[in-house]
Amino acid sequence: MTSLSPAGGLYCHIPFCDRKCPYCGFYSIAGRRLMPDFLDAIKMEAMLYQKGVTLYHDFEQHQGFSDETPMGLRFAKGNENTQRRFSSETHTKPRSTKVNEDARWRFSIKNIKSFYGEKTWQFDTLYLGGGTPSLLNSAQIEDLLLHLKSCFPFTSDAEVTMEANPGDLSSKYAEALLRSGINRLNIGIQSFDPANLVLLCRRHTAEDAKDSIKMARAAGFSNIGIDLIYGLPGQTVESWMDDLNKAIDMATEHISCYQLTIEEGTVFGRRLKQGRLTPLPDEYRGYEFFVATSMRLEQAGYCHYEVSNFARDKSLRSRHNIKYWRHMPYLGLGPSAHSFAGMPFLMTPKSPSSPGSSGQSFIGGKRWWNYRSVKMYCNAIKDGKFPIEGGEDLTKDAVRLESLYFAFRTRHGLDMEIFREKFGQDLRKEPAGVLSSLEKQGRVDVDGERIRPTLEGMAVADAMAPLF
Ligand code: SF4
Numbered sequence: 385m386t387s388l389s390p391a392g393g394l395y396c397h398i399p400f401c402d403r404k405c406p407y408c409g410f411y412s413i414a415g416r417r418l419m420p421d422f423l424d425a426i427k428m429e430a431m432l433y434q435k436g437v438t439l440y441h442d443f444e445q446h447q448g449f450s451d452e453t454p455m456g457l458r459f460a461k462g463n464e465n466t467q468r469r470f471s472s473e474t475h476t477k478p479r480s481t482k483v484n485e486d487a488r489w490r491f492s493i494k495n496i497k498s499f500y501g502e503k504t505w506q507f508d509t510l511y512l513g514g515g516t517p518s519l520l521n522s523a524q525i526e527d528l529l530l531h532l533k534s535c536f537p538f539t540s541d542a543e544v545t546m547e548a549n550p551g552d553l554s555s556k557y558a559e560a561l562l563r564s565g566i567n568r569l570n571i572g573i574q575s576f577d578p579a580n581l582v583l584l585c586r587r588h589t590a591e592d593a594k595d596s597i598k599m600a601r602a603a604g605f606s607n608i609g610i611d612l613i614y615g616l617p618g619q620t621v622e623s624w625m626d627d628l629n630k631a632i633d634m635a636t637e638h639i640s641c642y643q644l645t646i647e648e649g650t651v652f653g654r655r656l657k658q659g660r661l662t663p664l665p666d667e668y669r670g671y672e673f674f675v676a677t678s679m680r681l682e683q684a685g686y687c688h689y690e691v692s693n694f695a696r697d698k699s700l701r702s703r704h705n706i707k708y709w710r711h712m713p714y715l716g717l718g719p720s721a722h723s724f725a726g727m728p729f730l731m732t733p734k735s736p737s738s739p740g741s742s743g744q745s746f747i748g749g750k751r752w753w754n755y756r757s758v759k760m761y762c763n764a765i766k767d768g769k770f771p772i773e774g775g776e777d778l779t780k781d782a783v784r785l786e787s788l789y790f791a792f793r794t795r796h797g798l799d800m801e802i803f804r805e806k807f808g809q810d811l812r813k814e815p816a817g818v819l820s821s822l823e824k825q826g827r828v829d830v831d832g833e834r835i836r837p838t839l840e841g842m843a844v845a846d847a848m849a850p851l852f
Contacts, residue, residue: 391508391539393707394532396426397718398517399758406585406651407613407644411720411756412515418758422718423524425765427531429717432770434535507715508539509704511546512566518552522560529565543703545570545609550596551588558603569600570609570638576630577623580616597634607700609638614673616644617662621669621676628677632684637700639686640693641677643670674843691793691842709790711749711783719761719771722753726778749778780807788849797828797836811835811852818851 400419401412510532512525520528525546545568546561553571561569573593575581581590588596600608612631614624631639644664646652655661665673678688686694687701690709695701707714716723726749752775755761764771778786784807791798800811811819819835822828827841827848837845 391506391542392713392715393509393511393704394507394536395511395513395704395714395716395718395721396517396528396532397716397721397754398422398512398514398520399719400514400519401516402519402587403585404651406655407646409647409650410515413758416519418762419520421762422758423520423528425762425771426717427528428765429771430532430535432765433715433717506537506539507542509543509545509707510538511704513545513547515547516549516552516572517546518548518557522557522564525561525566526564533565543568543607545702545704547572548596549588550592553596553599555599555603558600558605562604567605568607568609569605570611570640571596571600573597573610573631574613575616575627577627580613580619580627583616584613594630594634597636607638608636609640609702610634610636611640611642613642613644614677615665615670617664619665621672624673625676625680628680632681637696638694638702639681641681642692643673671843675839678839678842687795688839688842689795691845709794709796711787711790716754719754719758720756722751724749724751726750726783748780748783751776751778783807784809785849788852789846791835792828792837792841792845792848795836795842797834799833800835801833809852815852822848822851 397411399412399422400416401408401414403414404412510529512528517525529544544566546566547570548561549572558569571593573596574584574586576590576593578590581588581593597608597610610631612627614627628641646656646661646664652661656663664670681694682688686696687698688694689701690705693702693705706712711724711726713725714723752772754771755764755773760773761771787798787803787807804810819828819830822841823830825840826838827844829836829838837848841848
């Protein structure tokens with residue numbers, strides 16, 4: 385008899401933007417010409433996963449994805465009626481660890497299923513990200529959500545988030561989104577300062593930014609998040625605090641504050657190289673921005689629960705993003721989307737159930753990602769193939785290292801007892817003196833079995849993990 389698994393996250397990448405912002409390193413394309421093909425393709429992709437298939441990929445033998453043996457897709461015998469479902473997760477950000485990428489790599493949904501046993505997977509989060517999902521009209525959103533819900537089981541209390549551009553939101557649109565099942569809006573405000581919006585080449589104004597939040601609220605959204613960017617060329621901590629205060633006045637449930645980084649291949653990257661962009665704040669000034677942001681938002685009642693994320697309440701943290709940071713499974717649909725299936729989260733002394741029926745103690749995972757190009761993505765699906773560009777096996781050690789990276793980025797930190805059970809490493813002793821030294825430097829707090837990064841620790845989170 386099948387039972388429900390722990391819930392995973394479903395991500396859909398909507399890769400269209402009206403135009404490319406000069407600082408953006410995410411995969412998106414300007415214009416909507418390919419949107420109809422894309423919408424057909426993403427719905428097909430959901431159906432491919434729904435049907436229960438065996439994916440086969442072997443980097444050694446089939447590099448180049450020839451016509452004979454491209455990402456092979458074979459329907460698993462006899463399971464088309466069982467509607468086998470599994471859950472994994474996806475995002476489109478760069479992977480922090482690359483493992484076995486050029487080694488023999490095989491991926492089988494059937495195998496993953498065997499890790500977990502005969503369980504039917506369900507999702508408790510859905511995230512429409514981009515790109516600019518709000519370029520889709522409300523009928524397209526509704527159609528997509530209905531389709532996804534017909535393909536996969538969702539829990540009744542699923543968090544359903546959509547990213548929106550302030551300029552796209554009208555009262556009617558916001559009401560329609562709520563009716564279609566979106567219950568959390570994440571609005572890409574970036575700044576309430578008109579000069580910053582011009583610098584970032586955003587197509588919305590500061591008035592649009594405020595109006596969009598008010599309209600979403602009036603439409604009935606009770607869970608609204610906003611994205612802000614700081615550390616802009618020439619920006620001071622004082623002017624950033626003015627901006628942040630305007631955000632606090634809007635009383636949204638969630639605020640993400642990202643420090644601007646200049647990425648190669650972007651317009652800002654080229655301008656910086658050519659000396660046509662005022663350099664960003666240096667590391668020390670960057671730290672001042674980070675600390676001031678945290679202190680101001682904590683003072684205003686927000687909990688700083690991840691390096692860039694703040695929530696008014698524990699229940700208002702992004703449930704979907706937390707899956708990425710805890711190795712929960714996620715399935716990503718759409719160009720450049722990433723997926724992850726693993727099971728280390730099941731292997732804890734507090735939850736000692738062994739995976740599947742075999743009782744094996746596998747710790748690791750599989751991550752795979754789709755073609756970035758919308759055309760390649762759509763063409764693969766038209767040919768009845770999964771649009772997967774590559775994948776990697778995550779070894780136990782890779783999962784160990786990622787766990788440390790994630791733990792030092794979040795207030796939740798990590799439980800040393802669980803860590804020891806999973807990875808056989810006692811962080812108090814191995815490597816000798818590292819934990820106590822970080823504690824003395826004020827970078828972590830140790831409370832019983834739990835290690836939590838301090839604010840200073842979160843600021844240098846990525847430098848701490850490799851020490852272990
Ligand atoms: S709207 Fe967002 S995803 Fe699109 S180009 Fe601008 S920053 Fe990138």
